[in-house]
Amino acid sequence: MAAARDLKAKETAGADVDAVELAKRHLVQPWPFAGSVGTEARALIGEGEGIYITDASGKRLIDGPAGMWCINVGHRREELAKVMYDQAMALSYNTPWYTMNAPSAELAMRIAGHAPGDLSHVFFTTGGSSAVETALRFMQFYNNVRGRPEKKLILSRGGAYHGSTYLSASLNGRPRDRHWMDGADELVVKLSSPDPFRRPQGMSIEAFTDFLVDQFRDTVARIGADRIGAFVGEPVQASGGVVVPPDGYLKRIREICRYNGILYISDEVVTGFGRLGHVFASGEMFGIDPDMITFAKGVTSGYFPLGGVIISERILQELRRSNHPDALFGHGLTYTSHPIGCAVALKNLDILEESVLAHTREVAPYFQAQLKTLEELPLVGEVRGIGLMGCVECVADRESKDPLKLDKDVGKRLDVHCHELGLLVRPLINMCVMSPPLIISREQIDDMVAILREGISRTMEVLRKEGVWGG
Structure with a gap:
């Protein structure tokens, strides 16, 4: 018991113990798989400001999902x-x-x-x-x-x-x-x-x-x-x-x-x-x-x-x-x-009421129009959305609209590439969902869509090399 108390005291001291290791030892994440429950660490986020978050490596990312559809007025509002x-x-x-x-x-x-x-x-x-x-x-x-x-x-x-x-x-x-x-x-x-x-x-x-x-x-x-x-x-x-x-x-x-x-x-x-x-x-x-x-x-x-x-x-x-x-x-x-x-x-x-609702109505059509350009990419079956929420759905081919012929983790692959490029998205099997903070500007929308385009392109290239997709 004394050894356990000493270990807990050391862990809670904070500065000398890595949060990732603490998570693997003690934190049960939401929606875990049985094979990794209680041993999993996820991407560690250190801070946020405006539409951006910063991960443990110091990389600055556009918060594409706005947390979980929720950081509507942005991070770090004093x-x-x-x-x-x-x-x-x-x-x-x-x-x-x-x-x-x-x-x-x-x-x-x-x-x-x-x-x-x-x-x-x-x-x-x-x-x-x-x-x-x-x-x-x-x-x-x-x-x-x-x-x-x-x-x-x-x-x-x-x-x-x-x-x-x-x-x-x-x-x-x-x-x-x-x-x-x-x-x-x-x-x-x-x-x-x-x-x-x-x-x-x-x-x-x-x-x-x-x-x-x-x-x-x-x-x-x-x-x-x-x-x-x-x-x-x-x-x-x-x-x-x-x-x-x-x-x-x-x-x-x-x-x-x-x-x-x-x-x-x-x-x-x-x-x-x-x-x-x-x-x-x-x-x-x-x-x-x-x-x-x-x-x-x-x-x-x-x-x-x-x-x-x-x-x-x-x-x-x-x-x-x-x-x-x-x-x-x-x-x-x-x-x-x-x-x-x-x-x-x-x-x-x-x-x-002061400004964000009006701003959202003003930039939403631009957001939807820019996202829609991603339908030029052959992996993309449809881009759809309304307001400041959108989804890119990937399919094996546009005629059958079949997502099952693709690697089931294509959404996660997209997320990994986008993360490397400076954007966090929410992967949903064959889809990626975006719902950025409502304060996003047109220039930031351009950045977001450019990263998505490159992330999808990189994913297509990998899928082709692996023989998973021949589009």
């Missing part, structure tokens, strides 16, 4: 750091069970002011997974109070990503996320991904949209609206490869939900707080007014863990009018309405 300090010195924490704090009340009001329709009340969580989990549990509570205990099934879609808690992860539509994991499969019904690139060969976009809507309507009819509690959908499927749905699709799905009394939950964990140039994309970009919106990530630009659910006034009124006034929504988190997180979010919202 005003956000100051707010964290000031709020911690004033009130670092209060229990949300029987007290409250002023920043959470003000933030709820301001968020409600940006939300579409009658979304007027906010429940704060610790992040995106807990936000989606909260929305689903609220749906269950709502239907229980209204005397509809059988109305609990949840509609989700292929390609979806909604979180890592038990219920939220059960909605995920990427097969590799679920191969070795359990889930509440009895509660979830999966529909097709609204991915136009993967529509059946020869089918028009209009016909594909009709197919998706008909499938949704037929599923409701087959199962029964009296058994379906909610549909959960990202306006843009982010981790599914930046899948932008066909025009009008979301509005038509919203109408089916409204007609059948199915709660529409719009998962804006990624698209919220500026990623598409607005605080929320549901109303401004897609013309829908959901019953609930979940958010996280960009609400604090990643400076503090915070998420939440915005809930329709109609739903709350129905609960208040029910004949079960003593029914308890038995759900809460230790860090619900955390005063530091809410204070940071208020300042972050100030920064977004």
Whole structure:
């Protein structure tokens, strides 16, 4: 025991022990493989500034994924750091069970002011997974109070990503996320991904949209609206490869939900707080007014863990009018309405409203146009995106659009080459996803796309030499 304590003291001393070795000995990384769990070290990042991060070797990189879709106003914003300090010195924490704090009340009001329709009340969580989990549990509570205990099934879609808690992860539509994991499969019904690139060969976009809507309507009819509690959908499927749905699709799905009394939950964990140039994309970009919106990530630009659910006034009124006034929504988190997180979010919202939202709307078309030039490269099947989020999807050939004939780690190969050239991207099997900080300039977009072009070109050359691809 004494030897173990001595070793731990030495390790925690910091200066004489390498962080990579500490990670290999003690840190369990997210999404590990069984063969390396608990022994893995990943790229060590030392610092960030603006749209850039610096790795352990001192190399400066464009932060292509903005952390994880979240560093919206950029790294090292002194005003956000100051707010964290000031709020911690004033009130670092209060229990949300029987007290409250002023920043959470003000933030709820301001968020409600940006939300579409009658979304007027906010429940704060610790992040995106807990936000989606909260929305689903609220749906269950709502239907229980209204005397509809059988109305609990949840509609989700292929390609979806909604979180890592038990219920939220059960909605995920990427097969590799679920191969070795359990889930509440009895509660979830999966529909097709609204991915136009993967529509059946020869089918028009209009016909594909009709197919998706008909499938949704037929599923409701087959199962029964009296058994379906909610549909959960990202306006843009982010981790599914930046899948932008066909025009009008979301509005038509919203109408089916409204007609059948199915709660529409719009998962804006990624698209919220500026990623598409607005605080929320549901109303401004897609013309829908959901019953609930979940958010996280960009609400604090990643400076503090915070998420939440915005809930329709109609739903709350129905609960208040029910004949079960003593029914308890038995759900809460230790860090619900955390005063530091809410204070940071208020300042972050100030920064977004002052200039960043307008800047995003101004540079987004340029970002999309420059990325689109990468389709000139034969390895690239499609470049797609909206706002300041984009995806390069690589395929073996453009006719079959088959990614499986390629090396399954082509996205990681691209990431390695881009890292060497000064850009961090997010690899997703045969895809690379970009969502840079919203403060990115046109010149920096040019740098980013030039590195991507060279990284893809180097990857093509290696694949040809290895005989994996003959494009």
